[in-house]
Amino acid sequence: MSPDPITPPPSEAETVLDVTGLAKSFGSTAVLTSVDLTLRAGRVVCLIGPSGSGKTxxxxxxxxxxxxxxxxxxxxxxxxxxxxxxxxDDATRNRLRDLSAMVFQQHNLFPHLTVMQNVIEGPMRVQRRPREEVIAEARSLLERVGLDARRDAYPSELSGGQQQRVGIVRALALRPRLLLFDEPTSALDPELVGDVLSVMKDLADEGWTMAVVTHELAFARDVADEVLFLDDGVVLERGAPERIFTAPREERTRRFLERLMRPF
Incomplete structure (x- = not known):
């Protein structure tokens, strides 16, 4: 039976993904050198670090x-x-892709489709689930984030924060084992950030497995189970948020945190 789309898969501590030695280059530029990462069910991992460090x-x-x-x-x-x-092979990569759903920086909604059409596109076309079932689940998810009344609106009629909440609903509608967030608030006006972070915190509290690239350090401190600091394509430091943010062991981590948390 497929997992309930309104509640996450069981929050047991089994490993959802285990990554060792991840490496990636673009041309002669090494973006990732050797990244190790374990994502366990019901846990939140936040990836922080300077731009260009390989987080995305x-x-x-x-x-x-x-x-x-x-x-x-x-x-x-x-x-x-x-x-x-x-x-x-492509079939193996597709099986890997099916485990997760991504929420992007720039919403990436289809501009010619309504909110509802954006949400049901993947479950219907890719997963080939029944239309009535998908629509009912989509409405429940939209209601959770306060957007059911805007289900017939087009993305251009929504604020940036509303579009990003639709992006989160679109990810949830795929019933993933793992939610991936790539700086989901970086393109938003400051007054809209809180609504999106609130939805993400609720998902974490419900036990969704999440990997989050973010510069919202307060969110990472309050919500993450583990924080990874990436720099120049490697995980320079990892640990519980209370240690990373109060007593980083690496000088590079300390300088990065001081710069982001320094008052104006």
Missing amino acids: TVLRSLNGLERPDGGVVRAPGAGLDIDFSGPV
């Missing part, structure tokens, strides 16, 4: 949008054990 590439690799040049990705529950140092 990690998420895109987990979602199958990028093909790493090396590293091993295991998904025990799905029977996946992928070694990217060798050939990986």
Whole structure:
């Protein structure tokens, strides 16, 4: 039976994804050198670090949008054990992609489709689920984020924060095991950030498994189970948020946090 779209899969501590030695280059530029990451069910991992440190590439690799040049990705529950140092066929990458859903920086909604049409497109066309079932679930999800009344609106008629909440609903509608957020508030006006972070916090409280690239350090401190600081394509430091934010061990981490948290 498929998982309930309104509540997450069971929040047990089993491993959803285990990543070792993830590597990726674009031309002669090494973006990821050797990244290790474990995502356990019901846990939130936040990736922080300067722009260009490889955070987004990690998420895109987990979602199958990028093909790493090396590293091993295991998904025990799905029977996946992928070694990217060798050939990986499209069917295997698609199975990896099916485990997660991505929420992007720029919403990426289809401008010619209504809110409802944007949400049901994936479940109907990709997952081939019954239309009536998908619509009923979409309405429940939209109601959760306060947007059911805007289901017939087009993206251009919504604020940036509303569009991003639709993006989150679109991800949830796919019933993923893992939610990936790529700086979901970076394109929003400051007054709209809180609504999106509130939805994300609610999802974390409900036990959704999440990997979040963010510069919202207060969110990472309050919501994450583990924080990874990336710099120059490597995980320079990792640990519980209370330690990372109060007693970082690496000088580079300390300087990064001081710069972002320095008052104007």
